[in-house]
Amino acid sequence: MTRLAVALLVLVARIASADPEADADAAFKRAGQLAVSGDPATVNTAIAAYEQLGSARPITRWTDDAWAEAARLAEFSRDYARARRALEQVLEIGTDDRLVARARAALARIEEEGGPAFDAVRAEHERLASEIYGTDDDPTAALTALGALVEQNPTYPRANAARLALALGWEAEGDRGEAMRWFRAAAEAGRRERGQHARLEYVRALTRAADLAEAETELAALDPTLVDSAGARQAAEKLETAYQRRRLRIGLGIALLVIGIGALALARRDLGSWRALGAKLIRPPIEVWFLLPLALLLSLVALPGNPLIARAVRWIGVAGVVIAWLSGTTLEAARAKAPVSARRALTHGLVVVGCVAAAVYLVVAYVGLLDLLEETWRGGPAMD
Amino acid sequence: MRPATLLLCLALAPACVKGNPIELDGDLLTEGGTLRIDGCGYDLTTRYGAEAPRPGTAVFGPDPTPRHVHLGIMGDPKTSVVAQWRTKDDKTLASEIRYAKGASLPAADLVEEKAGIVFAYRSTGAEEIRVHQAHLCGLEPGTSYSYQVGGTDLDGAKSYSPVYTFRTAPDTVAHPDSEVVFGFVGDSRGGYDVWQLLIDELSDRQPDLILFSGDAVTIGLTQYEWEEFFDRAEPLFARVPLVSAHGNHEVNAVNYFSQIALPGDQENFGVDYGFAHITVGNDTPDDISKLAGEFKDKIAADMAKSNSARWKLFMHHQPMFSASTRHGPSQTLQDAWLPLVDQYKIDLVLNGHDHDYEISRPMINKQVQATNDNATVFVVAGGAGAELYDNGSDYWTLYSEKTYNAAVIRVRRDQMTMEAFRHDGTQIPQGFSKSKP
Numbered sequence: 085m086t087r088l089a090v091a092l093l094v095l096v097a098r099i100a101s102a103d104p105e106a107d108a109d110a111a112f113k114r115a116g117q118l119a120v121s122g123d124p125a126t127v128n129t130a131i132a133a134y135e136q137l138g139s140a141r142p143i144t145r146w147t148d149d150a151w152a153e154a155a156r157l158a159e160f161s162r163d164y165a166r167a168r169r170a171l172e173q174v175l176e177i178g179t180d181d182r183l184v185a186r187a188r189a190a191l192a193r194i195e196e197e198g199g200p201a202f203d204a205v206r207a208e209h210e211r212l213a214s215e216i217y218g219t220d221d222d223p224t225a226a227l228t229a230l231g232a233l234v235e236q237n238p239t240y241p242r243a244n245a246a247r248l249a250l251a252l253g254w255e256a257e258g259d260r261g262e263a264m265r266w267f268r269a270a271a272e273a274g275r276r277e278r279g280q281h282a283r284l285e286y287v288r289a290l291t292r293a294a295d296l297a298e299a300e301t302e303l304a305a306l307d308p309t310l311v312d313s314a315g316a317r318q319a320a321e322k323l324e325t326a327y328q329r330r331r332l333r334i335g336l337g338i339a340l341l342v343i344g345i346g347a348l349a350l351a352r353r354d355l356g357s358w359r360a361l362g363a364k365l366i367r368p369p370i371e372v373w374f375l376l377p378l379a380l381l382l383s384l385v386a387l388p389g390n391p392l393i394a395r396a397v398r399w400i401g402v403a404g405v406v407i408a409w410l411s412g413t414t415l416e417a418a419r420a421k422a423p424v425s426a427r428r429a430l431t432h433g434l435v436v437v438g439c440v441a442a443a444v445y446l447v448v449a450y451v452g453l454l455d456l457l458e459e460t461w462r463g464g465p466a467m468d
Numbered sequence: 469m470r471p472a473t474l475l476l477c478l479a480l481a482p483a484c485v486k487g488n489p490i491e492l493d494g495d496l497l498t499e500g501g502t503l504r505i506d507g508c509g510y511d512l513t514t515r516y517g518a519e520a521p522r523p524g525t526a527v528f529g530p531d532p533t534p535r536h537v538h539l540g541i542m543g544d545p546k547t548s549v550v551a552q553w554r555t556k557d558d559k560t561l562a563s564e565i566r567y568a569k570g571a572s573l574p575a576a577d578l579v580e581e582k583a584g585i586v587f588a589y590r591s592t593g594a595e596e597i598r599v600h601q602a603h604l605c606g607l608e609p610g611t612s613y614s615y616q617v618g619g620t621d622l623d624g625a626k627s628y629s630p631v632y633t634f635r636t637a638p639d640t641v642a643h644p645d646s647e648v649v650f651g652f653v654g655d656s657r658g659g660y661d662v663w664q665l666l667i668d669e670l671s672d673r674q675p676d677l678i679l680f681s682g683d684a685v686t687i688g689l690t691q692y693e694w695e696e697f698f699d700r701a702e703p704l705f706a707r708v709p710l711v712s713a714h715g716n717h718e719v720n721a722v723n724y725f726s727q728i729a730l731p732g733d734q735e736n737f738g739v740d741y742g743f744a745h746i747t748v749g750n751d752t753p754d755d756i757s758k759l760a761g762e763f764k765d766k767i768a769a770d771m772a773k774s775n776s777a778r779w780k781l782f783m784h785h786q787p788m789f790s791a792s793t794r795h796g797p798s799q800t801l802q803d804a805w806l807p808l809v810d811q812y813k814i815d816l817v818l819n820g821h822d823h824d825y826e827i828s829r830p831m832i833n834k835q836v837q838a839t840n841d842n843a844t845v846f847v848v849a850g851g852a853g854a855e856l857y858d859n860g861s862d863y864w865t866l867y868s869e870k871t872y873n874a875a876v877i878r879v880r881r882d883q884m885t886m887e888a889f890r891h892d893g894t895q896i897p898q899g900f901s902k903s904k905p
């Protein structure tokens with residue numbers, strides 16, 4: 085009888101003093117299941133659950149982990165004050181040196197970003213940055229709001245990051261003036277390394293916008309000790325390539341224009357009058373009837389693929405038809421006057437081939453495929 | 469070998485065309501070689517184009533100052549690490565590591581010493597590049613060590629790096645509350661100013677391991693971009709081991725395999741770290757038919773071996789699922805490797821190659837699932853500096869944006885989260901989180 089009573093007492097005692105480590109482990113797990121939901125209200129509940137576990141005593145191996153998780157979620161939810169409080173708890177408990185080091189770094193990062201005085205500015209910056217970079221909707225409202233935020237808070241330590249977001253955002257929106265204004269502001273006002281990075285971005289943007297002279301000036305203003313030399317070298321190479329391509333484009337454009345006018349003049353001479361040439365040009369030559377369906381078909385086939393390539397195929401088709409039209413008309417005009425010599429036909433053919441090559445180059449450059457072609461050549465093709 | 473690679477090799481690098489050994493300062497660079505690493509239980513094998521590895525000797529070149537100090541993993545990260553470096557002269561043969569248990573110790577307290585090994589490789593258009601490695605094994609799990617690398621010449625002159633601190637992977641049996649943090653980043657090629665900013669952002673988040681998804685440089689055979697890559701990353705890489713997947717721009721170059729110490733054959737392997745197992749694959753083999761053959765088998769073997777791991781990650785360079793308008797999804801890789809991802813219920817697949825950020829919905833066999841359970845999420849984060857590509861959206865896309873980016877993946881016993889951020893430090897709003905019962 086006494087033995088049974090003792091056994092019962094032991095059992096009751098064991099149930100009453102459940103293992104605090106095991107309890108904390110289970111509580112941590114439960115909070116974790118709430119934390120992954122993604123829904124802000126549930127995440128908020130998870131933070132509260134972690135805070136409760138962190139405050140519970142005795143301290144278990146999960147106490148500091150609970151505060152670390154609370155801090156992580158709070159920072160992600162842009163509640164920096166709450167994150168700061170949780171991180172301070174990790175430091176205070178201080179049992180896991182890895183967690184402590186991480187908490188110290190996170191605190192330093194939050195402080196570097198301005199401390200409590202800038203919590204609201206930072207939260208708004210984060211929100212607007214995600215709208216600018218992330219959304220497919222019209223970001224102009226977010227861009228305007230972020231611009232105002234930066235101008236109202238010039239001492240905000242991350243203003244430079246915001247300026248860069250503004251520059252890239254306005255560039256994507258096609259507002260060159262605003263884009264360049266913010267690039268310039270970021271280059272001038274950033275902490276030195278970040279400012280130089282912004283200037284390098286500015287050089288790249290100017291090159292993209294074909295403002296090559298300005299790009300050259302900005303490249304020269306780059307502080308070589310503060311910026312990635314490979315990046316600067318590549319920016320310089322890109323600029324030089326842009327100059328070369330521009331010269332080539334202008335040269336080919338002029339050549340095509342001269343050849344086109346020359347062909348028309350030649351046809352007029354053969355037909356005797358501009359009026360006759362006009363009448364001839366209105367009726368497409370046989371080459372056009374041959375090429376037009378082919379060009380249409382190819383454009384259709386290219387449609388579902390890479391949009392740049394589809395655009396290139398379309399424009400190459402247009403150029404081909406124009407060249408064929410002019411070529412056919414001039415050849416017919418010549419034939420109408422006298423039989424065409426083999427030499428004349430050969431020259432004609434070579435000029436047409438040259439024009440087609442020039443037109444293809446101009447189209448590829450115009451749709452922005454040159455870099456892709458060059459990269460494919462240098463880096464090998466993607467696998468599919 | 470693919471035609472493009474072959475062309476590149478023919479044009480640029482005799483080193484990658486098998487055949488004649490290369491003459492190097494009178495030494496013969498043979499077809500690599502193998503050295504047993506004392507106390508570690510594994511071999512170090514160098515590639516064709518590099519010398520066979522050998523123990524360092526007490527010889528200084530004109531400037532023996534160590535540089536590009538970075539850590540790698542070849543054994544169990546709980547108990548081992550590889551420190552790797554070069555010297556400014558690339559001639560020095562003296563090679564050793566001094567270390568001791570404890571974080572941020574003064575140099576005088578680094579009482580343990582281990583001899584290093586050296587081997588040189590030839591990079592296109594450059595002098596010989598000489599790599600030093602020191603392999604530490606038998607370390608304690610979850611423990612900080614201070615170390616410096618360098619050497620001593622015959623006259624007793626010393627030349628050492630600054631003291632750095634690393635930490636071994638935790639023992640999750642003894643510490644079920646262990647959290648490990650992986651920095652995840654890729655495609656730095658040609659954009660090292662952005663790379664630098666991301667390295668700073670990653671350092672602020674104190675990762676335990678860096679997962680790099682490939683395309684560190686524009687052409688793996690040329691050295692000058694490697695210099696930028698390692699120069700800028702040294703403050704982080706000297707403290708945190710690097711695990712890398714081979715990217716198409718690395719073109720299977722001897723530079724890649726010589727400078728980054730990795731387990732197994734350095735192409736298809738696995739690493740256990742904390743509660744995670746990371747399988748790594750090379751999706752740009754020298755012979756494309758290996759993808760669905762030899763490489764698939766190796767990846768399958770690693771996934772089978774680690775099937776009981778709590779969390780499973782799979783990192784390779786080119787995405788199976790990407791909505792970017794540049795490369796987009798890879799049917800070839802879906803055919804070759806997706807069945808393994810489904811069979812072994814990989815939690816997270818990590819890719820780069822498309823220079824944007826994209827995270828997929830949970831998927832099984834190309835079908836979007838309502839929940840994460842047993843399904844796989846695919847992440848593209850190829851935004852470490854290479855010129856950005858346009859992002860896009862397809863049926864699998866949960867979120868995408870066109871920004872420079874990196875991410876941290878936090879792994880605990882019952883939950884794994886990923887938070888991505890931009891190079892300006894702002895948070896990308898859509899990450900990943902999953903818990904397991």
Ligand SMILES: [Fe+2]
Nearest residue numbers: 683715716821
């Ligand atoms: Fe790539």
